[in-house]
Amino acid sequence: MNEIQLHLFIFPAFLSLFLLWSIKRWLYKPEPKKKSPPSPPKLPIIGHIHQLGSLPHQSLHSLAQKYGPLMLLHFGRVPVLVVSSADAASEILKTHDLAFASRPDFKAFKKLMYDGKNVTFSPYGEYWRKVKSMFALQLLNARRVQSFRPIREDETALLVKRIGESLGTVNLSEMFAEVTNDVICRSAFGTKYRVMGNGKQLLKSMVELMELLGSISIGDFVPWLGWIDRVSGLDHKLKYVGKEVDDFLEHVIRQRVEARKRKAVLEKGGESFLDVLLEIYDENAAAHSISIGRDNIKALILDVIEGGSDTISTTLEWVMTELLRHPTVMKILQKEVREIVKDKKDISEDDIGKMQYLKAVIKESFRYHPPAPLLAHRVAREDVKVKSYDISKGTLVMVNVWSIGRDPSYWDEPEKFKPERFLTNLKESSFGWIPFGAGRRGCPGMTYSMAMIELLVANIVHKFDWKLPKGVVLDMTERAGITIHRATPLLALASKAT
Numbered sequence: 001m002n003e004i005q006l007h008l009f010i011f012p013a014f015l016s017l018f019l020l021w022s023i024k025r026w027l028y029k030p031e032p033k034k035k036s037p038p039s040p041p042k043l044p045i046i047g048h049i050h051q052l053g054s055l056p057h058q059s060l061h062s063l064a065q066k067y068g069p070l071m072l073l074h075f076g077r078v079p080v081l082v083v084s085s086a087d088a089a090s091e092i093l094k095t096h097d098l099a100f101a102s103r104p105d106f107k108a109f110k111k112l113m114y115d116g117k118n119v120t121f122s123p124y125g126e127y128w129r130k131v132k133s134m135f136a137l138q139l140l141n142a143r144r145v146q147s148f149r150p151i152r153e154d155e156t157a158l159l160v161k162r163i164g165e166s167l168g169t170v171n172l173s174e175m176f177a178e179v180t181n182d183v184i185c186r187s188a189f190g191t192k193y194r195v196m197g198n199g200k201q202l203l204k205s206m207v208e209l210m211e212l213l214g215s216i217s218i219g220d221f222v223p224w225l226g227w228i229d230r231v232s233g234l235d236h237k238l239k240y241v242g243k244e245v246d247d248f249l250e251h252v253i254r255q256r257v258e259a260r261k262r263k264a265v266l267e268k269g270g271e272s273f274l275d276v277l278l279e280i281y282d283e284n285a286a287a288h289s290i291s292i293g294r295d296n297i298k299a300l301i302l303d304v305i306e307g308g309s310d311t312i313s314t315t316l317e318w319v320m321t322e323l324l325r326h327p328t329v330m331k332i333l334q335k336e337v338r339e340i341v342k343d344k345k346d347i348s349e350d351d352i353g354k355m356q357y358l359k360a361v362i363k364e365s366f367r368y369h370p371p372a373p374l375l376a377h378r379v380a381r382e383d384v385k386v387k388s389y390d391i392s393k394g395t396l397v398m399v400n401v402w403s404i405g406r407d408p409s410y411w412d413e414p415e416k417f418k419p420e421r422f423l424t425n426l427k428e429s430s431f432g433w434i435p436f437g438a439g440r441r442g443c444p445g446m447t448y449s450m451a452m453i454e455l456l457v458a459n460i461v462h463k464f465d466w467k468l469p470k471g472v473v474l475d476m477t478e479r480a481g482i483t484i485h486r487a488t489p490l491l492a493l494a495s496k497a498t
């Protein structure tokens with residue numbers, strides 16, 4: 001081939017290649033690079049799981065100081081978005097609420113909550129919408145919360161009597177756990193249950209259940225390491241505790257069904273949650289446009305017990321801890337309560353309505369010690385842009401309420417316990433104060449909880465004076481779990497009010 005022939009061949013070949021390349025570029029535009037939130041260095045296989053520590057909300061708070069309020073971690077193969085400011089929380093819980101309205105399907109949730117049939121761990125969808133609206137409209141509406149008033153009053157009176165009989169050092173943690181359990185059981189089942197069928201303490205089983213719900217199963221994040229859950233005993237514990245709680249619920253439901261057949265009257269305090277559910281179950285399914293079976297009832301009852309007991313008792317513990325740490329705040333509160341109640345024997349809910357400082361103390365305690373410091377995890381249902389970041393479908397979202405309550409750009413002197421901040425501005429209406437979460441998946445139990453916490457705190461500061469036992473230094477260490485309790489029981493010295 002001479003030189004001219006060669007040129008004649010090469011030129012069209014180049015031209016065709018160039019045309020092919022241009023067409024390909026035009027047809028298949030390369031995906032724009034995704035922008036992820038800042039992320040700390042990670043380990044192979046497990047990613048950032050090792051950085052959670054025993055108190056994840058605190059470890060994540062420290063990491064967020066360095067990587068910012070929207071931070072991306074990886075737990076095994078699962079991307080995890082950690083949210084640590086009011087502004088970022090508003091993006092998740094308000095702007096993109098629907099996109100983040102689902103929950104993860106962790107093994108513990110499925111095994112202990114009847115395959116996710118409860119409200120809290122149910123994925124977003126038709127079933128969740130129905131049971132959530134049933135919770136909000138029928139189980140926890142204002143009228144029903146009001147109907148439980150005699151239960152709250154009875155149990156508060158019993159607590160006051162118990163403290164009065166054992167003036168001196170009292171174990172407030174234990175007392176709060178018991179009174180909360182009694183109120184919740186009476187609201188849920190119409191009667192108190194401390195002991196289960198086999199003589200085991202219900203409270204102890206509930207503590208085990210909560211611990212398991214808060215535990216990490218490695219198989220959820222690195223499926224091929226799932227065998228570790230077997231070897232570590234987690235799988236066995238899930239089965240054992242699940243069975244124990246199921247036996248108890250079965251026993252209670254059978255008793256209640258029998259009592260309903262005999263038309264036995266409830267203890268005072270209106271229709272229980274279980275009665276409402278049984279009504280829907282056996283009589284009225286069509287009218288409620290929802291079909292629920294035995295497992296659904298058990299799962300929904302567990303929502304009430306695990307949603308209510310631990311969260312309320314831990315709130316009471318922290319409120320009293322802060323009052324004991326701040327005697328001046330205690331004095332101001334006692335003055336308010338005593339001036340409003342005067343020499344009446346009982347505190348009415350009308351009286352409570354006037355106690356603005358009491359409400360401020362409780363709100364401040366929620367800010368500083370949110371009982372569920374990481375809310376309940378959310379999951380992204382679709383790809384979504386948050387601020388300028390691309391968050392992919394399936395990302396697990398942790399909203400660090402503990403961190404948000406300590407954000408100095410939002411709260412003035414966040415490390416100080418200052419109830420006054422809630423008297424002067426309504427901070428709790430925005431996303432800096434979200435101990436009950438917000439948006440579609442927000443907690444439906446806030447009114448119920450507040451009614452109980454306010455009545456209990458008002459009564460015990462009204463009837464008694466409190467201080468720390470001699471030589472006791474308040475230990476502020478937290479105990480790990482899905483709700484955060486004190487690591488050591490709260491002991492306090494009670495004397496008759498002066």
Ligand code: HEM
Pocket residue numbers: 119120121132135140303304305307308309311312315371372375376377435436437438439440441442443444445446448449
């Ligand atoms: C001090 C008391 C309580 C606190 C601090 C609390 C806190 C929370 C939090 C943080 C969430 C997750 C919200 C979110 O993802 O945005 C939640 C959900 C929930 N809570 Fe509560 N809660 C309390 C009491 C109660 C009570 C008394 C009940 C029932 C009687 C209850 C039932 C529920 C249910 C059913 C959900 C799931 C809502 C959903 O996923 O749609 N909670 N709670």
